[in-house]
Each structure stands twice: as structure tokens, then as C-alpha cells.
Amino acid sequence: MAAESTTTLQTEIKALARKRNALILAHNYQPPAIQDLADLCGDSLELSRKAAQTDADIIVFCGVHFMAETASILCPEKTVLLPRDDAGCLMADMITAEALQARIDNLPPMPVVTYVNSTADVKALSTICCTSANAVEVVNSLAADELLMTPDRNLAMYAASRTGKKIHIWEGYCPTHEWLTADDVHQARAAHPDAVFLAHPECRPEVLALADVIASTSGMLRHVTAAKETAFIVGTEKGLLHPMQKANPDKRFYPAADKMICANMKKIQLEDVRRCLETMTGEVRVPEAIRLPALQAVRAMVELNL
Numbered sequence: 001m002a003a004e005s006t007t008t009l010q011t012e013i014k015a016l017a018r019k020r021n022a023l024i025l026a027h028n029y030q031p032p033a034i035q036d037l038a039d040l041c042g043d044s045l046e047l048s049r050k051a052a053q054t055d056a057d058i059i060v061f062c063g064v065h066f067m068a069e070t071a072s073i074l075c076p077e078k079t080v081l082l083p084r085d086d087a088g089c090l091m092a093d094m095i096t097a098e099a100l101q102a103r104i105d106n107l108p109p110m111p112v113v114t115y116v117n118s119t120a121d122v123k124a125l126s127t128i129c130c131t132s133a134n135a136v137e138v139v140n141s142l143a144a145d146e147l148l149m150t151p152d153r154n155l156a157m158y159a160a161s162r163t164g165k166k167i168h169i170w171e172g173y174c175p176t177h178e179w180l181t182a183d184d185v186h187q188a189r190a191a192h193p194d195a196v197f198l199a200h201p202e203c204r205p206e207v208l209a210l211a212d213v214i215a216s217t218s219g220m221l222r223h224v225t226a227a228k229e230t231a232f233i234v235g236t237e238k239g240l241l242h243p244m245q246k247a248n249p250d251k252r253f254y255p256a257a258d259k260m261i262c263a264n265m266k267k268i269q270l271e272d273v274r275r276c277l278e279t280m281t282g283e284v285r286v287p288e289a290i291r292l293p294a295l296q297a298v299r300a301m302v303e304l305n306l
């Protein structure tokens with residue numbers, strides 16, 4: 001798309017959003033034109049907080065399905081629109097409520113910590129949610145020393161290593177982060193020997209062991225912006241390079257591996273956002289019987305105020 005038509009479309013969508021009193025939220029992995037359009041870009045925690053606080057009538061969630069669901073869990077009185085109904089999350093699909101219930105039934109009683117990258121009915125069976133930004137603190141906030149953590153095994157192993165607690169893991173993972181190997185990191189370091197290596201906690205343990213910094217997407221963005229260093233190897237989905245470069249035009253950013261792309265995060269285009277605002281389609285709503293138990297798990301996390 002030519003630069004001019006991107007701008008025209010963005011202006012048109014902003015006018016439409018104003019007319020409808022809609023807030024446009026975008027995750028840090030979204031395509032650049034969507035990030036540039038949004039009222040707020042952020043990581044999962046920041047976007048949930050913003051959704052919980054807004055006085056807009058409509059939330060257009062440019063991200064994946066579980067993010068729109070989380071907004072709907074927190075704000076049932078608002079209309080939450082996901083511009084592409086096929087934007088799912090492969091990790092969230094690695095656990096079902098039935099399978100989780102069976103696992104809970106086979107363990108002694110213990111808290112269940114569930115990563116927000118999960119469906120509402122999985123959250124509904126959980127004690128508390130966490131995001132990549134607060135997983136360690138959420139685990140530490142629990143009185144119990146033994147717990148089950150779902151669905152991301154890498155995040156669970158990371159939290160176990162940082163808290164010393166006994167964590168039963170679920171064998172889920174994010175393919176985009178799982179693809180990054182220690183060899184890829186060694187190659188990237190050899191190509192850019194002066195660069196700081198940042199890794200997302202969804203990466204494998206052997207990759208995290210090589211990291212200079214481990215953080216959520218917005219945590220990485222804050223880190224590179226504040227850092228005195230000027231070169232960074234970014235161990236997460238490549239979409240994050242856009243806000244990093246935009247905020248730090250004089251610094252250099254390299255993807256840890258070119259393959260780190262989440263196809264679902266790239267589905268939403270400007271035309272999809274315009275269509276959903278024009279036609280009010282793509283609503284995501286969680287039924288009350290699921291929303292209320294899911295809300296207690298999401299609220300338990302949000303109220304920790306981490």
C-alpha cells in the first residue's frame with residue numbers, strides 16, 4: 001500500500017473511531033500501520049489495564065482473540081471488536097478447560113496460575129492470571145510453595161527458576177518463541193558482537209540462559225530506550241522492532257532470528273479495522289457463566305497492581 005493511502009485510511013478510521021467513541025488498542029507485535037493508528041500500543045498487561053480503565057463505548061482490539069476476550073471479561077458493558085475473527089493464538093489452543101480440569105483432579109489441591117495467553121474458559125478454572133511482565137511477582141504473591149502453571153512451559157520454568165517454588169508445568173509453548181534456538185543466538189551475537197541480547201520469557205530455557213535482559217515486550221522497549229548501549233538483538237516477535245526503532249532512531253535493532261513472526265499477529269490490516277468500525281462486526285463477548293469465574297482470576301492479577 002502506498003504511504004499516502006495508508007495515511008488516508010488511518011485518518012478515515014480515526015474519524016470513525018471518534019464518531020463511535022471507540023478506543024483502538026494494539027499489541028506491540030501488530031503491523032506498523034496498525035501500531036501507528038492505535039490510541040495505545042503495549043504489552044498484554046498494559047492493554048488489559050487500559051481496557052479496564054477506559055470510558056470509551058467500544059474497544060477495537062488489534063491483537064489476537066484471547067486479548068479481546070480479556071478486555072470483554074474486564075468490561076462487559078463495552079463492545080469489544082476484534083477486526084479479524086481468525087486471529088487466534090497457537091499457544092492458547094494448546095490447552096482446553098476439560099484437559100485442565102482433568103489435570104487439576106489428578107493433583108493435590110494447589111493454586112493454578114494461568115498465563116493470559118489462554119481462553120476464557122481456561123482462565124475460569126484458574127486461581128490467578130499472569131502476564132510475561134508480572135509472572136514472577138504473581139507466583140511470589142501466592143502463599144503456596146507448590147502450584148500448577150499453564151499453558152506456557154517456558155514461562156513456568158522461568159518463574160520456577162526465579163522463585164524457587166515447585167511449579168507443575170503444562171506442555172504448551174509459543175511456536176514463534178520456541179523456534180529461537182541457542183545456535184541462532186550464538187550466530188546473532190557473532191554478527192553483532194557489541195549488541196545486548198534481550199529475550200522474552202516465552203523463549204526456551206537455554207535461550208534465556210544466554211540473555212542479558214529478560215522482559216515482556218514493553219519491558220524490552222523501556223529497557224532499550226533507557227539504555228546507554230546502542231545496539232540490541234531482539235529475542236521476540238519481529239513486530240517489536242517497529243516501536244523500538246521509532247522511539248530510538250539512533251540505535252540499532254536486530255531480530256534474533258528472521259523466522260520469529262507470529263502469522264496471527266499480522267492478520268489485521270487497516271481495511272479490517274475500518275470495516276469492523278463501519279459495520280460493528282467482530283464482537284467478542286464472553287458468556288456470564290464463564291466470564292464471572294474468569295474475572296476473579298484476571299482481577300486477582302490486576303489488583304496486585306504490579
Ligand code: 13P
Binds near residue numbers: 028117
Ligand atoms: P507481552 O506483550 O505481554 O510480553 O506478550 C507477548 C505475547 O506473546 C503476546 O501474544
Ligand code: SF4
Binds near residue numbers: 089091174175
Ligand atoms: Fe500466541 Fe505466540 Fe502469537 Fe503471542 S506470539 S499470539 S503467544 S502464538
